[in-house]
Amino acid sequence: MLELYHALVSTCSQKVRLVLTEKKLEWASRLISLDAGEHLSPQYLKINPNGVVPTLVDGGDAVTDSSVINEYLDDVYPAIPVRPGNPKTLAQMRAWRQYIDEVPTPAIRVPSFNAFFVPQWSGMTDRQFFDFTETLPLRKHFFRKMGKTGFGEADMAEALDKLGQTLGRIDAALASGPWLVDGHYSLADASITPTIVRMEDLGLSQMWAELPRVKQWYGRIQARPNFNAAYMPGSRHLGRSRRDASLESCP
Numbered sequence: 096m097l098e099l100y101h102a103l104v105s106t107c108s109q110k111v112r113l114v115l116t117e118k119k120l121e122w123a124s125r126l127i128s129l130d131a132g133e134h135l136s137p138q139y140l141k142i143n144p145n146g147v148v149p150t151l152v153d154g155g156d157a158v159t160d161s162s163v164i165n166e167y168l169d170d171v172y173p174a175i176p177v178r179p180g181n182p183k184t185l186a187q188m189r190a191w192r193q194y195i196d197e198v199p200t201p202a203i204r205v206p207s208f209n210a211f212f213v214p215q216w217s218g219m220t221d222r223q224f225f226d227f228t229e230t231l232p233l234r235k236h237f238f239r240k241m242g243k244t245g246f247g248e249a250d251m252a253e254a255l256d257k258l259g260q261t262l263g264r265i266d267a268a269l270a271s272g273p274w275l276v277d278g279h280y281s282l283a284d285a286s287i288t289p290t291i292v293r294m295e296d297l298g299l300s301q302m303w304a305e306l307p308r309v310k311q312w313y314g315r316i317q318a319r320p321n322f323n324a325a326y327m328p329g330s331r332h333l334g335r336s337r338r339d340a341s342l343e344s345c346p
């Protein structure tokens with residue numbers, strides 16, 4: 096029995112849900128409320144000492160980190176593969192995955208956190224904010240660097256530049272096929288999808304307005320059956336007011 100500890104609006108959780116549903120695997124949903132701090136509870140820290148979602152539990156054993164979870168799922172449940180079989184193409188796919196984890200995934204946190212967290216923290220004193228960051232095993236320093244008033248212009252410009260570079264790379268890859276690697280939907284496409292969706296939800300879709308290949312690829316992504324299954328109601332920011340948004344929106 097597969098169990099996924101996840102949060103609806105968490106981009107890392109969405110990445111795993113896309114793969115679980117693409118592979119038509121049955122899984123039990125264990126929703127974690129980030130607002131209620133369930134990801135920092137002693138019970139949850141036992142299965143994920145980083146205090147972040149998602150965590151997959153398979154037969155009682157925990158697997159952490161969305162990229163690792165997705166590779167694990169393809170290793171153990173290969174019936175519907177999401178990775179190329181050829182080692183060189185597989186290396187290309189992994190290079191994408193690595194780039195996505197290093198560049199756009201951290202970059203999207205900057206506009207995302209500014210839009211959704213900062214309003215929530217405005218009522219906190221500096222001491223309360225400091226104490227809150229002290230509880231975070233993985234992101235203490237990141238949150239402190241951001242501060243409770245959010246990232247400034249230079250950080251925002253850097254993040255948008257990185258997201259722009261990512262779109263440029265996607266566009267270039269799509270010159271030779273409908274998907275990022277080797278003409279087939281793979282973990283590369285699934286891994287970048289939540290960032291693109293979040294960009295759309297943040298009103299940044301004009302960044303690919305002049306990139307028709309990216310636009311069409313995103314259309315194909317949304318038309319796949321795994322998309323709506325993974326983005327179940329409550330997973331998107333569209334239509335939610337900033338005031339309503341909270342830690343549940345953590346990317």
Ligand SMILES: N[C@@H](CCC(=O)N[C@@H](CS)C(=O)NCC(=O)O)C(=O)O
Pocket residue numbers: 105106107108129134146147148149159160161162231234345346
């Ligand atoms: N590298 C981890 C990162 C997971 C992660 O950052 N999860 C976010 C939600 S997308 C989270 O749980 N944040 C809570 C926090 O930082 O306190 C993965 O890909 O699974």
